Amino acid sequence: MSNHRIPAVLTGLGTCLPPRVVTNEDLARRLDTSHEWIHSRTGIASRRIADAGTSTAELAAAAGGAALESAGRSSCDLVLVATTTPDRACPATAPQVASALGLTGAGAFDLSAVCSGFVYGLSVAAAMIGAGTCAGVLVIGAERYSAIVDPQHRGTAVIFGDGAGAVLLERGEVADGYGAVLHTELGSDGTGNEMITVPPGERYLQMRGREVYTRAVPTMTDSARRAAAAVGWQPADIDAFVGHQANLRILESVAKRIGVPPQRVITNIEDVGNTAAASIPLALAAAADEGRLTPGDRVVLTAFGGGLTWGSAALRWPDVRPVHR
Ligand code: UT7
Numbered sequence: 456m457s458n459h460r461i462p463a464v465l466t467g468l469g470t471c472l473p474p475r476v477v478t479n480e481d482l483a484r485r486l487d488t489s490h491e492w493i494h495s496r497t498g499i500a501s502r503r504i505a506d507a508g509t510s511t512a513e514l515a516a517a518a519g520g521a522a523l524e525s526a527g528r529s530s531c532d533l534v535l536v537a538t539t540t541p542d543r544a545c546p547a548t549a550p551q552v553a554s555a556l557g558l559t560g561a562g563a564f565d566l567s568a569v570c571s572g573f574v575y576g577l578s579v580a581a582a583m584i585g586a587g588t589c590a591g592v593l594v595i596g597a598e599r600y601s602a603i604v605d606p607q608h609r610g611t612a613v614i615f616g617d618g619a620g621a622v623l624l625e626r627g628e629v630a631d632g633y634g635a636v637l638h639t640e641l642g643s644d645g646t647g648n649e650m651i652t653v654p655p656g657e658r659y660l661q662m663r664g665r666e667v668y669t670r671a672v673p674t675m676t677d678s679a680r681r682a683a684a685a686v687g688w689q690p691a692d693i694d695a696f697v698g699h700q701a702n703l704r705i706l707e708s709v710a711k712r713i714g715v716p717p718q719r720v721i722t723n724i725e726d727v728g729n730t731a732a733a734s735i736p737l738a739l740a741a742a743a744d745e746g747r748l749t750p751g752d753r754v755v756l757t758a759f760g761g762g763l764t765w766g767s768a769a770l771r772w773p774d775v776r777p778v779h780r
Pocket of ligand 1: 489
């Protein structure tokens, strides 16, 4: 059964991608790598990289503003920024983002769950709406991994990209259920905290890619299955499977294990790489633009990442037009 009894409805979707495109060929000019290696191992062909002067808060505010515009709203009562790459250790990014959007006075906080940050944010927002604490929550995933990735380390530099994606969730009583976040579940295993880490006192991210891969596939499979089963969906009922865009091979293998056919697997990793907390809303927006998501579709989201953390959500796709900044 759905664990969100007062429905939180997705009413707006926005994105912000920095304009600079960095292709695999660009990386191969300065690193011991190749387009063939990167594309065949990950599915990535290019990613966006923010200029040094662009902050996570700016990307977040642009995506958040786009989501508000997409919903036709100018306000909400909570701004939640999921990010691995806040501009500062203190204070949080979200209050600055809220004020940049003209929402001074709204509640605002950051959420740190690395690549699972968006699903964590969605779950928290849906629960707060369900509890009656909030009526409208902007959930923003915003990342500037270029700030924490060693540009000389081929194992990580080829994987990550910058960007932001956001949704507006509102308290809703929708007769047809379109847009409703029906169920969310979250999980973690801190014993794996060294697998994806910026060690204390160090600047750059370290990732044990092979180990993460091996954990990600069964964990995402089980979590996504549970979320679908909780709302009574069989694998054949899932119209769109939207996993965190970490690696195309992970997404394909999770979908195969669940029993979701390849044409129902949503991916945009080829164009943006792994954007951590931003990846699911960016993938949703790309799919909506391409007409691959239509109102009423049964959508399962699942993510896995540093912490280790994971989470899944089941929702009915709304009638929404993404806005890009
Ligand atoms: O987003 C949050 C969660 N993160 C993930 O889910 C990431 C999961 N992991 C992965 O996606 C994959 O493990 C990677 C894409 C990161 C790496 O792919 P892999 O197939 O697991 O490669 P590997 O790390 O086992 O490395 C295989 C070989 C190594 O060489 P040797 O030791 O076999 O000679 C690496 O040194 O490939 C080498 N290598 C590269 N070669 C060319 C590593 N990076 C590169 C590179 N270009 N960029």
